[in-house]
Amino acid sequence: MKIPLAIIPIMAMTLAMTLATTPASRAAEPHFGFEGWFGTYNRAEVQAGARLFHDNCARCHAIGLATPQAAAMTLFEARHRNGPVLVYRILRGRVALPVAHPLLPPGAAHDVATYLAWTADPTLDRRKRLGAIALSFLIAFGAVGYFAFGTRTPK
Amino acid sequence: MKPHPGWLEARLPIGAWYRAGWRDAPVPGNLTLVFSAGLMVAVALAVITLSGIWLGLAYVGAPGAAALSIARYTNEVPFGWLVFDLHRDGVTMLFGVVYLGLLRGMYYGSYRGGRELAWILEVARFAVFLGLGFFGFAMSGGAGAQRAMLAMARHIAAIPLAGPVVARDFLGGNRIGPTSIAHMAMTHIAIGFLVLLIAMLGYLASRLAPPAHPDGVGAATARKMVPQRTYTAQIFTAFVVFALIFAAIVTVAPALGYPPHVAGVPWYLLVFDGLSQAGRSPGGGVALGVAALVLLGALPWLDRGTVASGRYRPIYAAFVLLFALDVTVLGVATAAGSTGVMIAATIWVFVHFLVVTPLVTLLEVPRPIPGQPA
Numbered sequence: 001m002k003i004p005l006a007i008i009p010i011m012a013m014t015l016a017m018t019l020a021t022t023p024a025s026r027a028a029e030p031h032f033g034f035e036g037w038f039g040t041y042n043r044a045e046v047q048a049g050a051r052l053f054h055d056n057c058a059r060c061h062a063i064g065l066a067t068p069q070a071a072a073m074t075l076f077e078a079r080h081r082n083g084p085v086l087v088y089r090i091l092r093g094r095v096a097l098p099v100a101h102p103l104l105p106p107g108a109a110h111d112v113a114t115y116l117a118w119t120a121d122p123t124l125d126r127r128k129r130l131g132a133i134a135l136s137f138l139i140a141f142g143a144v145g146y147f148a149f150g151t152r153t154p155k
Numbered sequence: 156m157k158p159h160p161g162w163l164e165a166r167l168p169i170g171a172w173y174r175a176g177w178r179d180a181p182v183p184g185n186l187t188l189v190f191s192a193g194l195m196v197a198v199a200l201a202v203i204t205l206s207g208i209w210l211g212l213a214y215v216g217a218p219g220a221a222a223l224s225i226a227r228y229t230n231e232v233p234f235g236w237l238v239f240d241l242h243r244d245g246v247t248m249l250f251g252v253v254y255l256g257l258l259r260g261m262y263y264g265s266y267r268g269g270r271e272l273a274w275i276l277e278v279a280r281f282a283v284f285l286g287l288g289f290f291g292f293a294m295s296g297g298a299g300a301q302r303a304m305l306a307m308a309r310h311i312a313a314i315p316l317a318g319p320v321v322a323r324d325f326l327g328g329n330r331i332g333p334t335s336i337a338h339m340a341m342t343h344i345a346i347g348f349l350v351l352l353i354a355m356l357g358y359l360a361s362r363l364a365p366p367a368h369p370d371g372v373g374a375a376t377a378r379k380m381v382p383q384r385t386y387t388a389q390i391f392t393a394f395v396v397f398a399l400i401f402a403a404i405v406t407v408a409p410a411l412g413y414p415p416h417v418a419g420v421p422w423y424l425l426v427f428d429g430l431s432q433a434g435r436s437p438g439g440g441v442a443l444g445v446a447a448l449v450l451l452g453a454l455p456w457l458d459r460g461t462v463a464s465g466r467y468r469p470i471y472a473a474f475v476l477l478f479a480l481d482v483t484v485l486g487v488a489t490a491a492g493s494t495g496v497m498i499a500a501t502i503w504v505f506v507h508f509l510v511v512t513p514l515v516t517l518l519e520v521p522r523p524i525p526g527q528p529a
Contacts, residue, residue, distance in 0.1 A: 037407050065227045075226055079297070081415045123229065123236040130237070131406025138402060142395040149388035 030110055032084045034117065038132065040125045041118055049115025052108050063119055077113075078120040087113040181380035183368035190368070191386075191393030192256040193361070198397065199249035200354060206242040207347060214294075216337040221296030240409040246288060247412050248401050250423035253281055261454065261475050264463025265367035271455040273364045276357035278452040283350045288423055290343035296336050299419055304331060304339065310431065313438035371463030375527040419490065426482055429489035433501035443501065450508040457508060460516035467522045471515045478507045 033039045053063070053073075061073045077083025089095045091109035104112060118124075164170050213228035213235065215221060228235040257277070260266055266274035293304045304326065312322035327334040365372050404411050412422035420428050427444045434440030450457070465472030485500035 065223055065230065075222075078226075078410075079415055083415075121230075127236055127240070127409070128406055131402060134402045135399065135406065138395060138399050142392075142399070145388075145391050145395065149391065 029085050030088045030106075030113070032110075032114065032117065034114070034124060035084070038128055040128055041114065045111050045114045046118045048108075049111035049113070049118075052104070052112050053115055056102065056104065056108075057112070073116055074119045076120065077116050083120065084113040084117045087116050178382065178384045180362075180383045182383050182386065183366050184379040184381040184385070185368055185370060186386060186389070187369055188389060188393055189255065189259045191390050192252045192259060193358075194390060195252040195393060195397045196249065196256065196354070197358075198394065199245055199252060200351065202241055202245040203249060204347065204351065206238045206245060207344075209238045210242050211340075211344060214340065216294065216340040217333065218296060218301075218331065218336050221294060221336050221340075225295070236409075237405075240405045243413060244401060244404045244409055244411070246291070246421075246423070247404060248397065249284065250288070251400075252397070253284060254423075257281060257451070258475070258479050260367070261478070262465040262472060263367065263369050264371050264458065264460075264465065266455045267458065267463045268372035269365040270361070270367060270372055273357065273361040274455060275452045276353070276360050278448060280350065280353050280357050281451075282448050283346060283353055285424065285427060287343060287346050287350060288421060290339050290346065292421055292424065294336055294339040294343055299414060301331055303420060304335065306431075306437075309437040310441040313436070313441060369464060369466060370524060371467065374462070374464065374524050422486065422490075425486035425489045429485045429497045430501055430504070432489065432494070433498045447504055447508075450505070454508075454512070457512045458516045459513050460519065460521065462521040462524060464524075467524050468516070468519045469522070470519045471512075474507065474511050474515055478504070481507070 034041050053061075057073070063074050064072065065074055077087060080086050086095070088109050090097065090101055091104045091112060092106065093101070093103045103109075160168065160170075210225070210228070213224060213232065215224035225239060229239045230236070260274060260277065289303070289307065293300050293307070308322045308326045311325055312318045314321065323329065325338065326332070327338050361367075368374075414420065427447075430443045430447055431440030434443040460468060460471065462468060465475060481500050481503045485497060485504065488494075488496035488500060
């Protein structure tokens with residue numbers, strides 16, 4: 001009975017997480033490579049997005065963690081569910097806002113959304129690199145332990 | 156021949172203590188992997204405590220500044236992100252093994268036969284973890300956290316007599332003010348260290364009571380005792396599985412189970428958030444949450460059966476798994492905001508404890524336990 005007992009809460013947790021974090025519809029939404037399991041930022045896109053932001057958005061919005069400002073966009077994507085998609089949709093005019101928001105073409109909107117993902121989570125690349133090393137180590141550690149414990153019986 | 160003890164060992168026989176209390180200590184010979192969940196609670200607690208101390212050094216406990224101070228730490232200080240993710244995802248791992256351990260206890264009847272106090276301490280530790288989780292969430296200072304603080308103040312104010320006074324003390328005034336977040340932070344830190352004492356007391360109570368095992372406390376198989384070191388490979392397996400899941404969450408989805416800033420509570424509080432919402436009023440809500448915890452702690456007396464383990468009473472075991480499913484549904488329904496499902500799942504929680512548990516355990520004819528006279 002140990003297998004069903006261990007698996008039920010894990011499956012239940014996974015289901016709960018999926019239901020709690022997945023939006024109802026993902027149709028016609030842009031794709032962001034860094035959102036994948038081991039995906040990292042595309043440096044060119046982040047740099048292009050930064051240029052576009054400073055040319056088009058910086059008149060009203062700011063970047064930085066120095067002071068809490070209403071217009072600061074640094075953490076915007078961390079504070080909203082599906083942040084990159086939301087920014088993209090705002091910049092494409094697909095989100096109803098109280099005041100009209102300037103729009104950008106699809107490629108530029110995608111770049112700005114990527115840039116704001118980077119400002120919200122600039123350590124994503126480092127995290128995924130270190131995480132891959134940690135996971136590889138644990139798999140090797142587990143394999144070594146499996147063979148070590150398999151060859152001797154503790155008395 | 157015994158080796159001559161060293162200078163330190165002669166004065167502080169910690170080696171002998173380790174051998175008698177751990178390495179050679181007799182434990183049942185039939186423990187399964189899920190019985191290692193308790194040790195993983197200790198691993199998670201160590202990670203959370205150490206990362207929490209480091210995180211506390213970077214934290215500014217003031218409205219508007221709390222979230223920014225943590226963002227600055229994660230984004231601008233080397234490995235700040237790692238300390239932060241080890242803390243928040245360590246909590247996810249902690250509640251994962253705590254919920255698993257509680258389910259294991261319910262399934263195998265580990266709360267009976269002299270283990271009542273160990274069980275009550277396990278439930279009390281769970282309740283303190285929930286409180287800690289709440290204060291930790293509240294001190295993050297976002298809009299959802301502020302809403303949760305105000306809701307909690309209303310719950311506290313509904314307690315007869317002392318409630319209104321304590322509620323003001325909890326918030327540091329009538330509304331969220333300059334010191335409210337500092338209240339949450341200080342309480343979180345103080346209880347964080349207190350819970351280590353409760354956990355140690357619970358460990359002692361569990362270790363010194365008749366041992367729990369899959370055939371049920373007191374069943375004959377427990378008499379086949381083996382030294383604790385027999386389980387080294389099993390504990391190693393549990394640790395590697397635990398660490399792999401932990402590392403995968405930190406790497407791939409460090410915000411797993413945590414709502415974005417605007418709304419909602421972390422996943423491990425969802426069940427009790429659901430219970431408090433199903434109570435329909437601050438007083439009713441807090442009463443339902445407390446009642447559920449008290450009933451969980453009262454399982455040794457609600458269970459009227461002659462055998463402990465779910466292995467030998469399959470009907471009750473099925474109801475325990477149904478209860479786990481019901482609690483999951485309650486949490487998911489709370490996250491999704493479907494009030495009808497939430498109330499139905501809440502009702503089943505109490506039906507399970509007050510009707511199903513006493514009746515099924517009393518009426519079910521248990522299967523014979525191998526090697527034990529009926």
